[in-house]
Amino acid sequence: xxxxxxxxxxxxxxxxxxxxxxxxxxxxxxxxxxxxxxxxxxxxxxxxxxxxxxxxxxxxxxxxxxxxxxxxxxxxxxxxxxxxxxxxxxxxxxxxxxxxxxxxxxxxxxxxxxxxxxxxxxxxxxxxxxxxxxxxxxxxxxxxxxxxxxxxxxxxxxxxxxxxxxxxxxxxxxxxxxxxxxxxxxxxxxxxxxxxxxxxxxxxxxxxxxxxxxxxxxxxxxxxxxxxxxxxxxxxxxxxxxxxxxxxxxxxxxxxxxxxxxxxxxxxxxxxxxxxxxxxxxxxxxxxxxxxxxxxxxxxxxxxxxxxxxxxxxxxxxxxxxxxxxxxxxxxxxxxxxxxxxxxxxxxxxxxxxxxxxxxxxxxxxxxxxxxxxxxxxxxxxxxxxxxxxxxxxxxxxxxxxxxxxxxxxxxxxxxxxxxxxxxxxxxxxxxxxxxxxxxxxxxxxxxxxxxxxxxxxxxxxxxxxxxxxxxxxxxxxxxxxxxxxxxxxxxxxxxxxxxxxxxxxxxxxxxxxxxxxxxxxxxxxxxxxxxxxxxxxxxxxxxxxxxxxxxxxxxxxxxxxxx
Numbered sequence: 001x002x003x004x005x006x007x008x009x010x011x012x013x014x015x016x017x018x019x020x021x022x023x024x025x026x027x028x029x030x031x032x033x034x035x036x037x038x039x040x041x042x043x044x045x046x047x048x049x050x051x052x053x054x055x056x057x058x059x060x061x062x063x064x065x066x067x068x069x070x071x072x073x074x075x076x077x078x079x080x081x082x083x084x085x086x087x088x089x090x091x092x093x094x095x096x097x098x099x100x101x102x103x104x105x106x107x108x109x110x111x112x113x114x115x116x117x118x119x120x121x122x123x124x125x126x127x128x129x130x131x132x133x134x135x136x137x138x139x140x141x142x143x144x145x146x147x148x149x150x151x152x153x154x155x156x157x158x159x160x161x162x163x164x165x166x167x168x169x170x171x172x173x174x175x176x177x178x179x180x181x182x183x184x185x186x187x188x189x190x191x192x193x194x195x196x197x198x199x200x201x202x203x204x205x206x207x208x209x210x211x212x213x214x215x216x217x218x219x220x221x222x223x224x225x226x227x228x229x230x231x232x233x234x235x236x237x238x239x240x241x242x243x244x245x246x247x248x249x250x251x252x253x254x255x256x257x258x259x260x261x262x263x264x265x266x267x268x269x270x271x272x273x274x275x276x277x278x279x280x281x282x283x284x285x286x287x288x289x290x291x292x293x294x295x296x297x298x299x300x301x302x303x304x305x306x307x308x309x310x311x312x313x314x315x316x317x318x319x320x321x322x323x324x325x326x327x328x329x330x331x332x333x334x335x336x337x338x339x340x341x342x343x344x345x346x347x348x349x350x351x352x353x354x355x356x357x358x359x360x361x362x363x364x365x366x367x368x369x370x371x372x373x374x375x376x377x378x379x380x381x382x383x384x385x386x387x388x389x390x391x392x393x394x395x396x397x398x399x400x401x402x403x404x405x406x407x408x409x410x411x412x413x414x415x416x417x418x419x420x421x422x423x424x425x426x427x428x429x430x431x432x433x434x435x436x437x438x439x440x441x442x443x444x445x446x447x448x449x450x451x452x453x454x455x456x457x458x459x460x461x462x463x464x465x466x467x468x469x470x471x472x473x474x475x476x477x478x479x480x481x482x483x484x485x486x487x488x489x490x491x492x493x494x495x496x497x498x499x500x501x502x503x504x505x506x507x508x509x510x511x512x513x514x515x516x517x518x519x520x521x522x523x524x525x526x527x528x529x530x531x532x533x534x535x536x537x538x539x540x541x542x543x544x545x546x547x548x549x550x551x552x553x554x555x556x557x558x559x560x561x562x563x564x
Contacts, residue, residue: 001110002120002121002122002492003121003489003492003493003496004103004106004107004110004489005489005492005493007103007106008039008049008050008083008099008103009039009050011082011083011084012037012039012050012052012082012084012097013037013039015077015078015079015082015084016034016037016052016054016073016077016095017034017037018076018077018078019073019074019075019076019077019078020032020034020058020073020076022076023072023073023075023076026076028072028075028076029058029062029064029069029072030061030062030063032058032061032062033061034054034058035054035057035058037052037054038052038053038054038057039051039052040052042096047090047094047096048087048088048096048097048098049097049098049099050096050097050099051090051094051095051096051097052094052095052097053093053094054073054095055067055069055070055073055089055093055094055095056092056093056094065093066092066093067089067092067093069093070089070093070094070095071089073095074087074088074089074095083099083100083102083103084097084098084099084100085098085099085100086098101474101476101477101482103489104476104482104485104486104489105473105474105476105485107485107488107489108468108473108485108488108540108541108544109468109473111488111544111547111548112468112540112544113468115547116547116550116551116554118491118492118547118548118551119162119491119492119494119495119548119551119552119555120162120163120164120492120495121162121163121164121492121495121496121499122163122164123163123164123496123499123500124160124163124164124165124166124499125164126164126165126166127164127165127166127340127341128165128166128168128338128339128340128341129160129165129166129167129168129339129340129341129342129343130167130168130169130170130333130337130339130341130342130343131153131156131157131160131167131168131169131170131343131345132153132170132171132172132333132342132343132344132345133149133150133152133153133154133156133157133169133171133344133345134146134149134150134153134171134256134261134345135171135172135173135174136252137174137179138173138174138175138245138248138249138252139179139180139182139183139208139248140208140210140212140213140248141210141212141251141252141255141399141400141401142252142255142256142399142400142401143397143398143399143400144378144379144381144398144400144403144427145347145376145378145379146400147259147379147400147403147412147416148376148379148416148425149345149346149347149376150256150259150261150400150416151259151412151413151416151417151557152345152374152376152416152417152421152504153169153261153345154169154260154261154413154557155413155417155504155507155555155556155557156343156345156374156502156504157169158504158555158556158557159495159498159499159504159507159555160499162495162499162555163495163496163499165499168264168265168339169261169262169263169264169265170263170264170265170266170267171256171263171265171266171267172267172269172329173249173266173267173268173269174269175245175268175269175270176269176270176272176273176325177269177322177325178322180241180245182206182207182208183208183241183244183245184237184238184240184241185204185207185237186203186204186207186208186209186213187213187216187217187237187240187241187244188233188236188237188240189201189202189203189204189207190203190213190214190216190217191217191220191221191228191236191240192229194214194217194218194221195221195226195229210396210397211396212248213244216240216243216244216247217240219247220240220243220244228240253266255399255400255401255404258401258404258409259400259404259409259412259413260409260413260557261557267329269325269329272325272328272329272332273320273325277328277329277331277332277336278320278324278325278328280328280331281324281327281328281331281364282298282313282314282320282324284331284364284365285300285313285327285363285364288363288364288365289301289304290304290305290363291313292310294310295316296316297312297313297314297315297316298312298313298314299311299312299313300312300313300323300327300360300363304363305359305360305362305363306359306362307355307356307359311323311356313327323356323360326357326360327357327360327363327364330342330357330360330361330364330366330371331364331366334361334366334370335364335366340370341370341372342370342371342372343372343373343374343502344371344372344373344374345373345374345376345421346373346374346375346376347375347376347378348375348376348377348378350373350375351375354373354375357371357373358371358373372502374421374502375421375422376421376422377421377422377423377424377425378424378425379416379424379425379426379427380424380425380426380427381398381403381427381429382426382427382428382429382430383429383430384430388429406429406432406433407429407432407433408433409558410441410445410558410559411432411433411439411441412432413556413557413558414440414441414444414508414556414558415427415428415432415440415441417504417505417507417508417556418440418505418508418509419505420503420505421502421503421505440508440512441558443512443515444511444512444514444515444549444553445553445558445559445560445561445564446515446564447514447515447518447519447545447549448546448549448550448553448560448561448562449561449562449563449564450522451518451542451543451545451546451549452546452562452563453562453563454522454527454542455539455542455543455546456562458527458528458539461528463528463535463539465536465539465540465543466536468540470536471536471537471540472533472536472537473537473540474537475533475534475537476537476538476541478521478524478525480517480520480521480524480525481521481525481538481541483517483520483521484514484517484518484520484521484541484545485541487510487513487514487517488514488544488545488548490510491510491548491551491552494506494507494510495507495555504555504556507552507555507556508556510552511548511549511552511553514545514548514549514552515549518542518545518549521541522542525538526538527539527542
């Protein structure tokens, strides 16, 4: 059993089915084909522990009002051998269930049994899923958009892994096409400027203006001098690209590794040209009737694909467009490598590309719903209430490395996962380094460290936790104890919901709530100084909280310190 909620849902479903059958047998309801019983937690605690709308689902078959059906079901419900102590109808026909505390005590035993695996579920059942994220052009350092996309993508992958999916993390290296040509032009101009002077060599307006381009050519000149001055332009650009591109990729890999992100696959765009994937994909589109030729170019037929206009795939000069490479790349994912689902994280500026790519998937014979796109919004950095655009250290645009230097990996990953991907994010640099309860990552990590300190000090006094079967868990009856136990019981459900919605921010909010409930419990309920039975029960609750906080932080790639 992964979650105590599974057992509760099974109990409620069973008592509902039995009650409906009894009502039918007594003629209170006509013969009914019972649909799946939907069970959820009410938003307000006063409405019980669980609720179902089954009475509203049966109105057509029963030819009665929902509240009448609910009343009939309640008359026939048998609670024996369940956690249910009572049920009542509410509103237009909801049936609300109130449980005894046994499920909470049983869940503490489940946490003790599963330990570091508590919270894992198996809704994925081994489904092969790829999460492709960051995939920044290898033409410069990683920026704030990459930083947010990286944290979101890695946490989505982590949540899916804990939900039973076979997950591959992938970075798509854009090492072909326009951006590489532009990199070569930019490097060449900066190289010649270093040799002849900036005023002697114009820099292209649409070139890459970053300081890293100048850094690259200075390093190249330091190693190889001016040997490229006299060679043809194409040869010069190729030599500079061959030098700078691996350097950029190494920096990107190092930055992401430092950020706690390690990819299973670094997929090269240029391999699509080398292995014939692009040509093969164009031919498949032709065979399926999605290709038209006009103006000397090859186009995706927009009308047939359900798009507003045709899309160029092969230019007049014979070179494939980014769109062609992207379609071939996704065909490689689905058809050649057999992923049943692909999740891409894209910045808000790619929003318009979503419909095109989904249409392209249908055109190559892949159901579009298999491709899921998570669009994430922009990040604004704030310091002292003012927007921060430049690094204090370098005077350049703030990069991922600058951010990690300033606030650390844990704060960066936690803050980037505090809001849903579709929300704009204001990142408060001052708050991220503040060592107070106002800083959410500090607040959560401090809760974990505080628990470890409690356990450590008790152990020094010879007080350690007994085996679960020797602990009287039912002594935990205080409101703060019950609230904390209910929160801990929700972890598997939160993991499953985060996986289904692709929103790991649920877990960030959840672990803040766990820390808050723990602090409330610990302020209200002594551990040391109580009689041994109650001490042991509370010690179990404290240790269970430690495990839950640690497990959540592990999923989102954040340390759980034992001392602070």
